[in-house]
Amino acid sequence: MFSRPENDRRIMATWERFLSGEESSSDALRRLIDDSWRRCFDASVDPDRNRAPVPLTENFLHSLRNEHGELLTASTPVMALAREFLSETGTVMVLTDQSGTILSLEGDTAVRGAAENVHLLSGANWSELACGTNAIGTALTIGQPVQIHSAEHYCAGIKRWTCSATVIRDPYDGEILGVIDVSGLSSSYSRQSLALVVTTAGRIENRLARFEMEVRYQLLEHCMRGLTDTTVDGIIVFDRRGRPIKANERAPSVLADFDAARWDGKHIDLASLALGRAEGELPPTGLPDWIQPDWVEPVIHDGRRIGSLLTLPNRRAGTVFGKARRATERGEAAVADSFDDLIG
Template sequence: MTRMPEGQIFSDPRNDTAVMAAWERFLDGGRPTDSLRTLIDGSWQRCQQQNVDPDKCSAPPPVEESTLFSLKQHNSELLEASAPIMACARDFLAETGTMMVLADTSCTILSTEGDDPTLGVAESIHLIPGVSWTERVCGTNAIGTALAVGEPVQIHSAEHYCAGIKRWTCSATVIRHPHDGEIIGVVDVSGLSESYSRQSLALVVTTASRIESKIAMREMERRYVLLDASLPRWSGAMAGLVLFDRRGYPVKMNEIAQAAMSALGAEVDLARPRRMLEMAIDEHGQLRQDSALPAWLQREWLEPVVDSRGQRLGTLLVVPLPRLGRAVSGEGARDLSHEPAHREANLPAGFATIVTRDPGLREAVRKADQLARSKVPVLLLGETGAGKEEFAQGLHKASPFRDGPYVALNCGGLTRELLASELFGYVDGAFTGARRGGLVGKIEAANGGTLFLDEIGEMPLDLQPHLLRVLEQSEIYRLGENVPRKVNFRLIAATHRDLRKEVADGRFRMDFYYRVAVTSVRIPPLRERCGDVRALAEHFVERFCKQHDLGPRRLDNELLVHLENYAWPGNVRELRNVIESMLLMSDQECVGLDALPPELMSGAEADTAGLPPSAGREARAVASVSSIAQGEAELIRRAIATTRGNLTRAARELDIAKSTLYQKVKLYGLEGEICRMRGS
């Protein structure tokens, strides 16, 4: 917002005569003089266009008591946050000839406090609860004009548009919700002209800021209560879960949900959360009826989250497993999820649960095992689902910190505020509603052990220096605390992003990058690991048959050939879920090609479909690459080919947003590939 010059912000009582003359000239069809502020000129123009009566002596009568009660109920959050501040107005505005007014977004006054004589005089112009003071109704006035321009305003005496209000001076500003800047009300200080003071504007700006701070604390409190109330649903979840707060903002999601939303053609980004009005709750605890659900969302997927008193706190979106196709199963599920039943010979003890026959992955394990003996941070590089957390656990088991705790946190799964509190914790009384005794953050919980930060590339830029300071000084401050706590832990971070590019683009701090990436291990994607698809498929069949008590099952060889020839953009996680889905959906002892999900059948690589596994591997070997960019371009090219130029399906195969795929296609000049595939 562009800041107005000081002369435009404040009224000047010395100009009253000139302003009055300008008003009379304006009503006669003339133009105002230079003595009129731009703010007032614009407001008068709006009043004239809306046919406001300049001779009006007061605002209209107040609404019925029942209507005012409903308005107060609708604005209960604003009233609760402002109540202690408005109560103070009784004392500090007494005998000042001024009063404080709180209004909603329709400029209807909800409450007033202040100097008793002034409150009495205000009744003569209906500056009382239940009356709307919009410009359309009352002409130029601080309440209505502040809402019209969305910034602090001061309106004095003759600057008012209606004759009956020109005895007054008033200052007002809008109150914005601290999370998204949405205007939720207006606060005003008014009095007769003799009470004019520049400080009145400073007072309303400070008051609005205090109310916004109260709302921010209460909102954080509500989110913690919401998270606690929804906690039982996250453990062992077999569906995509997205938790929305009472205003319709996503607060938390599990890793299945990202794939689920993408498959449905929708997106939820916790790093830049967008409000979904259809998920907002009204004052009666019901979903808003004025917003229709999007086409991809079914109402039966929505579950209310309530507290112990039955009061609705938010909404849980549950996308059922059968609709996820290749999505993962279970929040926080390990990327490889291997059990000791398939121990591979010659792998170090810490990594013995990994199922692999591939020399490339074995070399990555050997390097990780060597690094595990040191205490320096390790950065794990790999695509989504390639096995980064399995490697992190292996590094912990073989490290000097193996007797300490292993604590994991996904930096991309929480909003900025919740991520900060999850990392650093907070003390008792840090904010209204904070848990008694405070909260131990993940960093402190990992003291003496290992802290694994997955998707560290998603960490907000302003949080990175705080974690850097912890790594440099080995001490943390809980939120609301000014006494440091010593910590000693081993950091393992993981990302699927190119952090060097993120640094170059200004989305990741260079000093933080060099502190986190002291050493790194690249985990090859499944499509580069010869023989692992078949080995993992057999392992998952054995595992899920036992887990779901399915009896003996095996995969048909033709099905295994198709699995080996598929590109697996979701890597081991995707393979695991496909195997589980096929086993659950099939009742045959020998699971054949007919059990393959349709998207995999159509997405099997066209150039290798029907060929023996060796031919498929050779075709993939031809597409071997020497850089991340080249590899990304080749992966996108294959996705375009296998989906015959269908970018919606291609984006789903690649597990990225369709808008991101369009950008990549343009970046790598693949438009011709799309045209050729669609024309073939």
């Protein structure tokens, strides 16, 4: 898990042999580094690269930060603590998105000049494809905490650096959202840096989990007020990722009718039903072909979409479904216990 700086000279010699096509096996070279070097070689990453690609322009970076606003909101107070903690350590803490593009960084201003020289800057991409073996890119590739020191880097211009990183995951589905990294010149090496990034990532994930819970409460409150228990249709509430979280008591039987009518053999059930993500008033990205877009209503709170409401027409009752009927139902008296089946 940890780098061993005392092996630097041997690792450097191994890297030179590797690039020349000679046998590069060495007990000083960790397996994860060897694997990463081979990925970089196979992807034709330039081993002579001395910095990351040119960072995004301010306009593109602004758009990217807006896209990852929730991750930044969860991370900002945590990273602010790092600003003082890292102020005299010769290191910076870096937050990236899931592609390895830097969203923000904090830390020792004394190392900022050296960081700028290698484009360790907001808007720069540090994936393995862009910069070779490095803690940010390699952590994203393998999905685990990584420490990369000095000669272990694939690209020559980054071998002066030492870095530790781990991924930040969505607390609900485990999807990788980004990376938290601590980097500095090789003289700043510390095993504790890896523990710091793991702890920091955990705190950010905890904040994200609280945010998600708040959004779910808002979503369910909105739907409880807006629906009655007298409808003959199946009603399912989906979170903003398109996953079902609540259903009324008629939903399973209505779904079973749709399932029985399928001709392609694909099974439909409540637990596996998913709509995909949706933004604003647009239909969800993964809407199944048997669901009409008109059956899906966006749930908007404070100007942002927090989920979707799916109304499945009950064929046995012979109901006609449409926006006009749905609007009528919204006007009926609300019953707070409309939903009985918790499925997520």
